[in-house]
Amino acid sequence: xxxxxxxxxxxxSGKGQRWAEARTGGLLALPAAVYFLVFWLVPFVAAxxxxxxxxxxxGTPEWTGLDNYRRMLxxxxxxxxxxxxxxxxxxxxxxxxxxxxxxAVPLSKPGRYNAFLRGLVMIPAAMPLVxxxxxxxxxxxxxxxxxxxxxxxxxxPKPWLTDEGLALWALVIMTTWKHLGLFVIILTAGLQGLPxxxxxxxxxxxAGPIRVFYRITLPLLRRTLLFVLVIAVVGAMQSFVPAFxxxxxxxxxxxxxxxxxxxxxxxxxxxxxxxxxxxMVLLVAMLALSLVQFRVLRGGEDG
Amino acid sequence: xxxxxxxxxTLVVAxxxxxxxxxxxxxxxxxxxxxxxxxxxxxxxxxxVSQLFDQGGFPLYLRNSLILALGIxxxxxxxxxxxxxxxxxxxxxxxxxxxxxxxxxxxxxxxxVLVPMYLIVKELGWINSYQGMIVPFMMSAFxxxxxxxxxxxxxxxxxxxxxxxxxxxxxxxVRIGVPLLRxxxxxxxxxxxLAQWDNLLWPLIVANDPGLWPLPVGLSQLQTEYxxxxxxxxxxxLITAVPPLxxxxxxxxxxxxxxxxxGVRK
Numbered sequence: 001x002x003x004x005x006x007x008x009x010x011x012x013s014g015k016g017q018r019w020a021e022a023r024t025g026g027l028l029a030l031p032a033a034v035y036f037l038v039f040w041l042v043p044f045v046a047a048x049x050x051x052x053x054x055x056x057x058x059g060t061p062e063w064t065g066l067d068n069y070r071r072m073l074x075x076x077x078x079x080x081x082x083x084x085x086x087x088x089x090x091x092x093x094x095x096x097x098x099x100x101x102x103x104a105v106p107l108s109k110p111g112r113y114n115a116f117l118r119g120l121v122m123i124p125a126a127m128p129l130v131x132x133x134x135x136x137x138x139x140x141x142x143x144x145x146x147x148x149x150x151x152x153x154x155x156x157p158k159p160w161l162t163d164e165g166l167a168l169w170a171l172v173i174m175t176t177w178k179h180l181g182l183f184v185i186i187l188t189a190g191l192q193g194l195p196x197x198x199x200x201x202x203x204x205x206x207a208g209p210i211r212v213f214y215r216i217t218l219p220l221l222r223r224t225l226l227f228v229l230v231i232a233v234v235g236a237m238q239s240f241v242p243a244f245x246x247x248x249x250x251x252x253x254x255x256x257x258x259x260x261x262x263x264x265x266x267x268x269x270x271x272x273x274x275x276x277x278x279x280m281v282l283l284v285a286m287l288a289l290s291l292v293q294f295r296v297l298r299g300g301e302d303g
Numbered sequence: 304x305x306x307x308x309x310x311x312x313t314l315v316v317a318x319x320x321x322x323x324x325x326x327x328x329x330x331x332x333x334x335x336x337x338x339x340x341x342x343x344x345x346x347x348x349x350x351x352v353s354q355l356f357d358q359g360g361f362p363l364y365l366r367n368s369l370i371l372a373l374g375i376x377x378x379x380x381x382x383x384x385x386x387x388x389x390x391x392x393x394x395x396x397x398x399x400x401x402x403x404x405x406x407x408x409x410x411x412x413x414x415x416v417l418v419p420m421y422l423i424v425k426e427l428g429w430i431n432s433y434q435g436m437i438v439p440f441m442m443s444a445f446x447x448x449x450x451x452x453x454x455x456x457x458x459x460x461x462x463x464x465x466x467x468x469x470x471x472x473x474x475x476x477v478r479i480g481v482p483l484l485r486x487x488x489x490x491x492x493x494x495x496x497l498a499q500w501d502n503l504l505w506p507l508i509v510a511n512d513p514g515l516w517p518l519p520v521g522l523s524q525l526q527t528e529y530x531x532x533x534x535x536x537x538x539x540x541l542i543t544a545v546p547p548l549x550x551x552x553x554x555x556x557x558x559x560x561x562x563x564x565x566g567v568r569k
Contacts, residue, residue, distance in 0.1 A: 017466070018394070024472035025395030032386030032447060033401050038409045039439050046419035081472065103315055105306050113309060117316050123323055123356040126558070130519040131540035135326045138533055145325045151342060164318040175320060186562055238414045241503050245523055259414050267508060272418050285416045290410075 033113035050276035057270050078278065080253050081261040087168060088243075088257055089236040092175040097228060099176070100183035103211065107184065108191035118188060125181035133245035136174040137161065140246070146170075161247055164254045171242050171255055179235075183228050190224030191217070226297040233293065234286050258282055330538040360513055361539060364521030368500060368543075371436055371517050374461035376496040378441040380488045386442075387450025388480045392462065393472065402451075409446035413505065421508055435509045436517070440499065446491050453487040454480065490561040493554050497547050518543050 051068055053061035067256070072078050107114055107121070124132070139145040140160035147157035160170040202212050240259040249256035249264070256264075257299055258278065262285075266275030355361045387540040389395060390402055413420070429435030457480065465475045481488070485548055503519035510516055516524070522543060525536050553556050 017486065021393045022395045024476070025389040025393030025398065027473070028385040028389035028393070028476065029398065029401055031382045032405075032442060033397065035382070035442050036401070036404050036408060038423065040365050040411060040416065040444070041404055043416035043419035043423060044408075046409060046422070049418050050418060103312070106312055109308075114312070117312055119552070120316050120559070122555070124319060125550065125562075126497070126547050127323070127544050128497075128519070128547055130501055130503055130522055131544040134522060134536060134540040135322055135329070138329050138537055139322060139325055141533070145321070177319070181319065182562065185559060189559060189562075212370075229412075234412070238412045240414065241501075241519075244503070257464070262414065262417070263504070266418050267421075270420075276418050279327060279415045279418065283411070285409060286412070292551060 028201065046112055047279055050273050051280045052277075053273040055272040057272065061273060065272070068274050069281075071274065072277060072281065074232070077256075077261060081256050084168060084254070084256055085237060085258045088172060088175070088239070088244045088255075089233055091172040092179065092236050093229070093232045095172075096176045096179040096183055097225070097232060100180055100187055100222035100228070101225075103180070104184045104191055105217065108188040115266070118185070121181045121184050124178055125185060127178070129178065129241045130245065131175065132178055133242050135169075136177075136242075137246050138169050162251055164251050167247050167251060167255045171246060174242055174246070175236065175239065179232060179269070186228055187221070187224060190221055193218050222297055226277045226293060229293055229297070230290050237282065237286050237289075325430070326537060326541050326544070330534060330541045332537075333536050347534070348538065351535050352463070352542065355481045355533060355539055355542070359378060359438060359454075359525075360516065360521055363514060363541075364516050364518045367515060367521075368517040368519075371506070372500040372546075373494045374433075375440055375499045376492045378437070379446050379495040380441050380492050383446030384450050384481060384484060384488055385476070387447045387452075388454045388476055388484070390447070391451045391454035392457065392480070394478075405444045405447050409448060411444075413440075417504070417508070424509055430509055431512045431515060433515070436506050436515070440502070440505065443495065446495065449491060450484060450487055453484055457483055473553060486557065489554060490557040493550060493557055494561045496550065500543075500547055 050061055052063060054064045054067070055061035103121070107118060120227060142157065142159065144160075145161055151157065157168060160166050194217070197211065198216055202216055207215070237258060238259055240263065243255045243257045243260050245262075247255040249260045259282070262275050262278045262282065265271050265278060327348070328343055330351060331342070384388040386401075386405075390398055390405075424430060424435045424439060427435075429438070461479060462475055465479055466472075470478070501519060502517070503523065506515075506517050506520050507523075510520065513521075513524075518539075522536070522539055525539055
């Protein structure tokens with residue numbers, strides 16, 4: 001029998017090691033397994049089930065098939081909320097990304113002063129949304145900052161939060177402000193990660209700043225832009241706090257975004273089945289939109 | 304050229320910070336007659352702060368918020384690091400299923416599972432309790448996913464040599480994994496603290512007892528209490544904004560890292 005040296009790697013990949021890994025891995029992952037089962041997987045399956053039932057907390061859910069979805073089609077409250085959510089999403093996502101990019105491009109340039117400004121830009125992003133909403137409710141008050149500012153250019157004061165045509169735009173302005181800081185930070189980080197050599201080559205070729213922006217910066221930044229776009233759209237679609245705190249969905253439903261309608265349906269009117277059906281539609285809409293954005297923005301890119 | 308750029312940027316940032324200044328100005332306003340003013344009265348602000356801490360539910364809301372945000376932040380770090388490390392470095396039965404569930408959960412938002420989550424908490428008898436507010440959010444799919452991504456990049460030789468030296472897997476996780484994962488864990492703690500400090504919807508649903516309200520719920524109720532002036536409410540909002548801002552400036556690096564995850568190709 002010849003003497004054989006056992007390499008250490010073989011020692012630690014044997015049966016004993018397998019068992020040790022299985023035991024420790026199972027132990028470390030067990031709380032997560034229980035947590036995700038109880039608080040996410042079961043609720044998700046239950047939400048799908050409840051969306052086909054009529055349930056008001058009392059008794060047991062009663063199977064009603066597609067009734068909730070059929071009712072949704074003819075429910076003006078639902079369609080109003082869907083329209084409001086769409087307007088709120090488009091209205092806040094487009095300006096916050098366009099302005100965010102316009103600020104991020106010059107702000108991402110090196111320099112101590114820019115670093116200082118970047119720190120300041122983060123302040124709105126780190127402000128709690130609840131505190132932000134309260135500040136803006138004061139800004140939009142009759143004698144608040146918004147009216148003082150438009151007064152400077154001679155515009156009559158407006159009832160921002162109580163006018164059916166204006167209230168949603170007040171929410172859009174606040175949301176744009178809140179997201180702008182966030183998006184500037186993310187876009188700045190993306191811009192700083194771009195390879196400098198490409199820009200140097202473009203400068204040598206005599207390309208102007210606008211040409212560089214459209215031909216080089218934007219295509220290279222596509223991945224970061226996609227990320228910002230997805231979190232912006234999904235974030236706006238499930239936004240609850242600004243509408244709840246600033247307008248309570250009013251006046252006359254003008255700011256009743258879908259999450260607010262869902263909350264009122266489920267916990268105000270105790271129609272849990274119908275609320276779950278609304279949740280399903282919201283989920284499918286968010287997933288579908290994310291998918292479309294991935295397809296469009298990643299199209300033509302390898303990997 | 305550079306001077307123009309700096310001037311323009313300074314102007315833009317000043318406009319962005321205008322609402323923050325408005326918060327200070329309104330917090331120091333003695334009455335609600337002129338909210339567009341730009342005066343700033345430190346003594347009035349001080350009076351509002353002491354008034355908030357002397358009466359009403361504000362100190363209680365602050366305490367509850369600290370319990371929720373710190374509690375959930377710590378629990379998230381402990382359990383997400385354990386699960387994320389296990390998924391990245393250890394072979395155990397069910398790991399594929401668990402990972403699939405977590406990736407699936409990434410695309411769910413609380414609003415989608417709100418109704419059944421409430422029913423489960425009710426079934427557990429946790430309505431109007433701290434555990435009812437904490438446990439449903441004690442972990443996150445994002446957290447586990449984040450730790451797993453970082454744990455995949457741990458130096459293999461280091462873990463292997465510890466195994467050769469006969470260290471137990473648990474010891475390797477605690478002594479080698481956790482210290483190396485510290486940046487990810489700090490990022491995770493910060494993001495979870497900020498999110499829970501600002502969580503209005505869930506406590507609004509599971510806590511009817513004002514003694515359990517965290518700041519977001521308490522603040523939204525302050526607005527409607529008749530004896531609260533706008534200056535006082537604004538001061539409450541201002542105080543609420545302080546802990547997140549302080550944390551963010553102390554941990555700025557981790558904050559940016561957390562926000563940009565997935566957005567920037569490394």
